[in-house]
Amino acid sequence: MKRSLLLLLTIVCHSLYAQTVIPIQIIPGGHILVKASINGVEGNFVFDTGGGLHVVTKKFADKLRNFPKQDGGFTGFRATGERIDADLYTADLLTLDGFTVKSPTVAVIDANFGPIDGLISLMSFQQTPFTIDYEQKRLIIETDKSLAARKKAAKAIIPLQLERNRDKSLDIFAYFTLENKLTLQFLLDSGAGNNVFRFNAKNIPALGIDVNDTTKVKRIAHKSEIDTSFKSSIYHTKVGSLAAKAAPMVKAEGINASFVEGLIYDGIVSINWLGKLLTIDLAKSEMLIVY
The missing domain is CATH 2.40.70.10 (Acid Proteases)
Incomplete structure (x- = not known):
């Protein structure tokens, strides 16, 4: 009985501390690259704390189903003052290796970022604390205990x-x-x-x-x-x-x-x-x- 109770307590404690760990790459320029999927389509995305909103290229967006366009759009400005007008869409799911967000808003931009399909912003982390581990190359979704x-x-x-x-x-x-x-x-x-x-x-x-x-x-x-x-x-x-x-x-x-x-x-x-x-x-x- 004591052994079973100890095992149960161990499992409970582990679950309280257990974080979701998402592998990342630090590419030569220092950008954080993460694998993510939108509506089940996987791509390479920059994890961007300064990006404002989730963005995909038009080339990537053309692969997506169940990706309806919203009636309204979004006008933003790059730090240099350059105006950006973007159409907004609603995805079913955004998934980063175990971390899932339902119905995120995604902007589509007709631009060529080479092998990069877009960026993941802070919008899906407003109530979700996370850690960027530069040494171990991990993005860690924290729990209350681990935080x-x-x-x-x-x-x-x-x-x-x-x-x-x-x-x-x-x-x-x-x-x-x-x-x-x-x-x-x-x-x-x-x-x-x-x-x-x-x-x-x-x-x-x-x-x-x-x-x-x-x-x-x-x-x-x-x-x-x-x-x-x-x-x-x-x-x-x-x-x-x-x-x-x-x-x-x-x-x-x-x-x-x-x-x-x-x-x-x-x-x-x-x-x-x-x-x-x-x-x-x-x-x-x-x-x-x-x-």
């Missing part, structure tokens, strides 16, 4: 600010200190790749950067991969330091920065540099970090 353990082990906690747009898109932001001079709110964007630091060019004067010093600053014109007629000016230079306002020990130094004209945010940063384990709890608007 409590993550919080206990966290070396830093960063408050998040959530931007919801018409309950159709969702992005996350946090405050950072740049060069110990400016406190700015940046979009946290796993879809940016590795070690990407893009700042609004309007902050150049406050940082004392001379854009005419070609030995330190390189100016380029960047062409959009979606609307190739859309270009933005970018200034590349070195920046000494960037630190999380709420956790100054989380920092990057000697970074290669890009200052973008017309950026609609204070800035955009990738998230790989924050730590090796990042737990995002949207319901509590916080990120737990192990570095």
Whole structure:
């Protein structure tokens, strides 16, 4: 009897802590690639905390059945200010290796992303905390118990600010200190790749950067991969330091920065540099970090 009770308790405890573990790839540019299926059709997707809403290419959408178009659409803006108009569709199921979402809204964009079929956004994780494990290359869906353990082990906690747009898109932001001079709110964007630091060019004067010093600053014109007629000016230079306002020990130094004209945010940063384990709890608007 005692042995049976012990076995039962072991099973119950395991189920409380057992997380759904989804394998990911970190491709050369640093993007997080995950296998996912929509209505049973599998594809390669970027897991994108800065993507706003789920997106598939038209080529992938053409493979889907039971994928009705919604009457309304969605107009959004890329960080550079480029306008994107997308048709919206309703899928039956979105599945990531054991994690399933019913009736997600998906935008369809007529663009060529090569072997990438689209992106998975934060929209399906509003009540589902998850961890990005960069070392073990895993996306982990947390339980209440495992989340409590993550919080206990966290070396830093960063408050998040959530931007919801018409309950159709969702992005996350946090405050950072740049060069110990400016406190700015940046979009946290796993879809940016590795070690990407893009700042609004309007902050150049406050940082004392001379854009005419070609030995330190390189100016380029960047062409959009979606609307190739859309270009933005970018200034590349070195920046000494960037630190999380709420956790100054989380920092990057000697970074290669890009200052973008017309950026609609204070800035955009990738998230790989924050730590090796990042737990995002949207319901509590916080990120737990192990570095």
